[in-house]
Amino acid sequence: MASKAQNMPLGLKIATYSFVAIWVIMAAFPFLWTAWGSFKVELDFFSISNWTNAITGERTQLTHGSRFTGAGYEGAWVQEEFWRATINTSIICVFVVCTSLTLGTLGGYALSRSGFRYTFWLLIIALIFRALPPITLVAGYMLPFFEWNVWGILPTAIIVLVAMNQPFTLWMLHSFFQNIPKELDESAKVDGCTQFQAFRFVIVPVMWPGVITTGLFSFLLAYNDFAVTSMLLSESNRTMVPAIAAFLGTTYTEGQVMFAVAAVVSATAPLFVLVLIFQRQIVSGLTAGAVKG
Amino acid sequence: MKHRTFFWFFLPTGFAMFLFIALPIVSVVTQSLFAPHEAVFVEVENCGPFGCTTETTIDQDATRAVRDANPIGRFVGLDIYLDRGHLAINEVREAWATSENWGQFRNALGNLPFYRAMAFTLTYTFFVTPALILLGLLIALAVNAVTQRLKGLVIFFSLLPFTVTPLIGSLVLFWMIDSRGILGNVVSYLAGDPDLSIKASTPLMWAAIIIWGIWHSAPFAFVVFYAGLQTLPKDQLEAAQIDGASRFQQVRFVIIPHLMPLVTFVALIMLMDNFRVFEPIVGFSASAHATSLSWIIFNDMGGETRQLSAAAATSVLTIIGVAFLLSPVLVRTWRDFKVKS
Numbered sequence: 001m002a003s004k005a006q007n008m009p010l011g012l013k014i015a016t017y018s019f020v021a022i023w024v025i026m027a028a029f030p031f032l033w034t035a036w037g038s039f040k041v042e043l044d045f046f047s048i049s050n051w052t053n054a055i056t057g058e059r060t061q062l063t064h065g066s067r068f069t070g071a072g073y074e075g076a077w078v079q080e081e082f083w084r085a086t087i088n089t090s091i092i093c094v095f096v097v098c099t100s101l102t103l104g105t106l107g108g109y110a111l112s113r114s115g116f117r118y119t120f121w122l123l124i125i126a127l128i129f130r131a132l133p134p135i136t137l138v139a140g141y142m143l144p145f146f147e148w149n150v151w152g153i154l155p156t157a158i159i160v161l162v163a164m165n166q167p168f169t170l171w172m173l174h175s176f177f178q179n180i181p182k183e184l185d186e187s188a189k190v191d192g193c194t195q196f197q198a199f200r201f202v203i204v205p206v207m208w209p210g211v212i213t214t215g216l217f218s219f220l221l222a223y224n225d226f227a228v229t230s231m232l233l234s235e236s237n238r239t240m241v242p243a244i245a246a247f248l249g250t251t252y253t254e255g256q257v258m259f260a261v262a263a264v265v266s267a268t269a270p271l272f273v274l275v276l277i278f279q280r281q282i283v284s285g286l287t288a289g290a291v292k293g
Numbered sequence: 294m295k296h297r298t299f300f301w302f303f304l305p306t307g308f309a310m311f312l313f314i315a316l317p318i319v320s321v322v323t324q325s326l327f328a329p330h331e332a333v334f335v336e337v338e339n340c341g342p343f344g345c346t347t348e349t350t351i352d353q354d355a356t357r358a359v360r361d362a363n364p365i366g367r368f369v370g371l372d373i374y375l376d377r378g379h380l381a382i383n384e385v386r387e388a389w390a391t392s393e394n395w396g397q398f399r400n401a402l403g404n405l406p407f408y409r410a411m412a413f414t415l416t417y418t419f420f421v422t423p424a425l426i427l428l429g430l431l432i433a434l435a436v437n438a439v440t441q442r443l444k445g446l447v448i449f450f451s452l453l454p455f456t457v458t459p460l461i462g463s464l465v466l467f468w469m470i471d472s473r474g475i476l477g478n479v480v481s482y483l484a485g486d487p488d489l490s491i492k493a494s495t496p497l498m499w500a501a502i503i504i505w506g507i508w509h510s511a512p513f514a515f516v517v518f519y520a521g522l523q524t525l526p527k528d529q530l531e532a533a534q535i536d537g538a539s540r541f542q543q544v545r546f547v548i549i550p551h552l553m554p555l556v557t558f559v560a561l562i563m564l565m566d567n568f569r570v571f572e573p574i575v576g577f578s579a580s581a582h583a584t585s586l587s588w589i590i591f592n593d594m595g596g597e598t599r600q601l602s603a604a605a606a607t608s609v610l611t612i613i614g615v616a617f618l619l620s621p622v623l624v625r626t627w628r629d630f631k632v633k634s
Binding site: 008012013016017019020023024026027028030031033034037045046047048051054102103104106107109110111113114115116119120122124125126127128129130131132133134135136137138139140141142143144146147159160162163164166167169170195196199220223224226227230231241244245248257260261264267268271272274275276279282283286287 | 294295296298299302303305306307309310312313314315316317318319320321324364365431432435436438439443445446447448449450451452453454456457458459460461462464465466468469471473474475478508512513516517520540565568569571572575578586587590591594595599601604605607608609611612615618619622623626630
C-alpha cells in the first residue's frame with residue numbers, strides 16, 4: 001500500500017478521516033445516548049424545558065438525589081418481570097442455534113459433496129424460501145397450530161425458527177464445506193469408512209470455524225426475531241423483543257417509557273458483547289456468501 | 294455421494310423446510326380462499342302483554358357448532374382478494390371512472406389500505422436499496438484509506454446498527470427524534486419551528502423510516518465492499534495511475550468495475566430484505582402515516598379478532614411481489630446453470 005503515488009493530498013485525507021468519524025458517530029451515538037439516558041428519569045431523557053437536562057440529569061437529581069438512577073431498570077426487571085422474557089429468549093436461542101446447526105451441517109455437507117443436478121435445484125429452492133418474508137408464512141401456521149393446541153408454547157416457536165433458518169444455514173455451510181478439500185473424506189472412504197464415518201471423524205474436527213460463524217447468524221436471527229415470536233407465543237412465554245413492544249403498547253404513561261428504555265438497553269448489551277468478541281467471524285460470514293456467489 | 298446417502302443426510306433439513314415453509318405456503322393459499330363462517334341468526338318471538346315482536350339474535354351454540362365443524366371457514370374463491378382490504382377492484386374501478394386527473398385517482402388509491410401499503414413498501418425498497426449501496430461504498434472506500442490501527446475500531450462500531458435487533462434500533466432512533474428528544478430538538482431548531490413534530494407529519498415520518506433503513510443496512514454493504522477492496526489487484530490501480538487517471542477516475546473505472554459483482558449481490562439481498570420492511574413501522578408507531586405489506590399481515594393477525602383469511606390473502610399477494618423481485622435472479626441463475634451443463 002505504501003507506494004508514494006498512492007499518498008493522499010492533505011485535503012482529501014482530512015475529508016476521509018472526518019467522513020469516517022461522522023459515520024462512526026452516526027453508528028454508535030444513538031446507542032451510547034440511549035444507554036446514558038436509561039439512567040435518567042423521563043423528564044430528563046425527554047426534556048421539554050431544555051435538552052441538556054438529558055446530559056446533566058437535573059430532574060434525576062431532584063427526584064432521586066443523584067445524577068444517575070436505576071429506577072428504569074428496577075421497573076423493567078422487577079416490576080414488569082422482564083427477566084422472564086430474558087429466560088425465554090435464552091431458551092429459544094440455545095435450542096434454535098443447536099438444532100439448526102445440527103440439521104444444517106448434515107444438509108450442507110451433503111449438498112457440497114454430491115455432484116448431482118438436484119443439489120442445484122435444492123439450493124435454488126432454499127434461495128426462494130430465504131426470500132419469503134417470515135410473516136407471510138406465519139399466517140399459514142396460525143390455524144393448524146390452534147387446531148392442534150400447540151400455539152403459544154416455546155417448542156413451537158423454536159421449531160418454526162429452526163425451519164425458517166434452514167435456507168440461510170444451508171447456503172452458508174454449503175459454501176464453507178466446499179472450501180474443505182474433498183480429498184479429506186475421500187481418503188477416509190478409501191480407508192474403509194462409510195460416508196457418515198468420514199463426516200464424523202474427518203470433517204467434524206475441521207468444520208468448527210464455519211459452524212461457529214453460521215451459528216452466530218442463527219443466534220442473531222432467533223434473538224432479533226419479532227414477527228414470528230410475537231405472533232406464535234402467548235403472553236407468559238414472550239421473548240425480549242415482543243416484550244419490549246408490549247411495554248410500549250400498554251404502558252405509555254408517565255415514567256414507564258423509561259422501563260422500555262431500560263429494557264432496550266438491557267437487550268442491546270449482549271449483542272454489543274457478541275460483536276466485540278466475534279467481530280472477525282461476523283465479517284467473514286457476511287462476506288462468505290458474497291465472495292462466492 | 295450416492296443418492297441414498299445424500300437422502301439420509303439431507304432428510305432432516307429437507308423435512309423441516311418442507312413441513313414449515315412449503316406446507317405453510319399451501320396453507321396460506323388455501324386459507325386465503327376461505328372466509329370465516331357467518332354467524333347463525335335465529336328469529337325469536339317475544340310475546341309480552343303488548344303483543345309479539347320478533348327479534349333476530351345470534352345463535353351462539355349453532356355458530357360455534359358450524360365453526361368447530363369446519364374451522365377453515367366457507368369457500369369464497371377470490372372474493373377476499375378483490376375486497377376493499379386487498380385489491381379493491383370495485384373501488385379502483387369507481388375511482389378510475391370518477392376522477393378527472395391522475396392526482397385524484399392517486400388520492401383515491403391512497404385511501405385503500407393495500408395500495409397505501411404498496412406505495413410505502415415500494416418507495417422504501419427503491420429509495421433505501423440504492424442509498425445504502427452508495428453509503429456503504431463510500432464508507433468502504435474511506436475506511437480502506439485510514440490507518441490500520443483505526444480499522445478494527447471503525448468496523449466494530451459499524452457493525453452495531455446492523456446486528457442490533459431492528460425493532461430495538463428503530464425504537465432508539467424513534468426516541469431521539471421525539472419532539473422532546475435530542476434529534477427532534479435539532480431538527481426543529483434547524484427548521485426554526487419550535488412546534489415541529491416529526492411524528493405528526495407524514496413526509497417526515499416516511500423520511501425518518503427511510504433514513505433508519507439506510508442506517509440499518511449500510512453496514513452490510515460496507516463490510517461486503519470492504520472485503521472486496523482487499524482483493525483488488527494493486528497492479529491494475531498502478532497501471533491506471535501511470536496512464537494518468539485521477540483519483541476519481543481510478544474509483545470509477547477500476548474499483549467500481551471490480552466491485553460490480555458484489556454490488557449486484559448486495560442489491561439482490563437488500564431488495565428482498567427491504568421489501569419485507571416491518572419492524573420500523575412498529576418501532577416508530579408510524580402506522581398512521583406509513584404501512585407496509587408485512588405490517589398489514591401482522592395487524593390483521595394480531596389483536597382479538599385474528600382475521601386470518603385477510604392476512605393470508607395479503608401474504609399471497611406479498612409472495613407474488615417477492616416472486617417478481619426475485620425473477621431476474623432466478624432467470625440469470627438458470628441461464629448460468631444451462632451454460633455450465
